[in-house]
Amino acid sequence: MNMPVTPAFPEAAAVDFDAATDLDTLYGLLDQVQMKNGWAKPTPSIYPEPKQPFVPAHWRYADAHAALHVAGGLVATEWAERRNLIMANPIPGNDYATVRTLVGAYQMVKGGETARSHRHTPNAMRVVLDAAPRTFTIVDGKKIPMLPGDVLLTPNWGYHGHANESSEDAYWIDVLDAPLVQHLGPMFFNVHPDGIEKTDIVDQQSPMRFAHAEYKPRLLASPEVAPGVRSLVLGPAQLTTFDRVVIHLAGSAAWTCRRNTANLIFNVIEGSGVSTIGDRTFHWQRGDMFAVPSWIDHSHVASEDALLLRVSDEPLMRMLGWFRSA
Numbered sequence: 001m002n003m004p005v006t007p008a009f010p011e012a013a014a015v016d017f018d019a020a021t022d023l024d025t026l027y028g029l030l031d032q033v034q035m036k037n038g039w040a041k042p043t044p045s046i047y048p049e050p051k052q053p054f055v056p057a058h059w060r061y062a063d064a065h066a067a068l069h070v071a072g073g074l075v076a077t078e079w080a081e082r083r084n085l086i087m088a089n090p091i092p093g094n095d096y097a098t099v100r101t102l103v104g105a106y107q108m109v110k111g112g113e114t115a116r117s118h119r120h121t122p123n124a125m126r127v128v129l130d131a132a133p134r135t136f137t138i139v140d141g142k143k144i145p146m147l148p149g150d151v152l153l154t155p156n157w158g159y160h161g162h163a164n165e166s167s168e169d170a171y172w173i174d175v176l177d178a179p180l181v182q183h184l185g186p187m188f189f190n191v192h193p194d195g196i197e198k199t200d201i202v203d204q205q206s207p208m209r210f211a212h213a214e215y216k217p218r219l220l221a222s223p224e225v226a227p228g229v230r231s232l233v234l235g236p237a238q239l240t241t242f243d244r245v246v247i248h249l250a251g252s253a254a255w256t257c258r259r260n261t262a263n264l265i266f267n268v269i270e271g272s273g274v275s276t277i278g279d280r281t282f283h284w285q286r287g288d289m290f291a292v293p294s295w296i297d298h299s300h301v302a303s304e305d306a307l308l309l310r311v312s313d314e315p316l317m318r319m320l321g322w323f324r325s326a
């Protein structure tokens, strides 16, 4: 029996490195074999401490609310998977990430409207800003109530959709680790075969929901971490890549944080105040969002009692052995 003959793979002509008598000639020859010298690299690959291309930034809920209200008349939910606004960090070439691993967005679902169910590998979280009773996120076949201040999780590959069965438009903030998934590669997404997942089951006690009415009293009863400052991890349900900590600042309380390797997004659930992040100062109010990229000192002073939600990729940094503080 005659076996098929595999044609020989054509070899590139050998490069005569011995002909190089100076470095420029050697670099030219290296280009021919797709190699780079590591001793005269224009930008170092390894450096003494983190470089931070992302900048501190602040976005106002008043702007997002007004823009989404107008978008509600212009953008049907069928046109886009979600009617949302992305808080892209204002650095050249970036149109998505808020900090290196996370994206924050404002979303609006009109009264009586549904946003079809889908699933994706990025983990997602939402914090509700304005919503009337009978506004739901449907997670894996159960309706989870969305009330102002509630925090909801939709982990990797869990189906989720939104049903606003009230007569009022609902607004919330989404945070996803989609920029991290884009960096690493394992992005998958699909839409539920039924469009919106049909269900009549309302799950008040879902482990994916942290109700404002439940966590705020626990937060206020927890010990101070600094004068007038209390914090509480919203758990035990966890996402692998980012955690959520609610922080209460009593009126005029100040909270200073040394830089570390975690990337942070803050959402203002209640109150107002001023934050200094690196060399930038921002005045924030309820519903606002601000970005604290890693390795930047930051401090926060409340103008009145304030409740902040800090979303952080610290679990990821710890899992990889890369969490460090200054």
Ligand SMILES: [Fe+2]
Pocket: 118, 119, 120, 124, 160
């Ligand atoms: Fe989603």
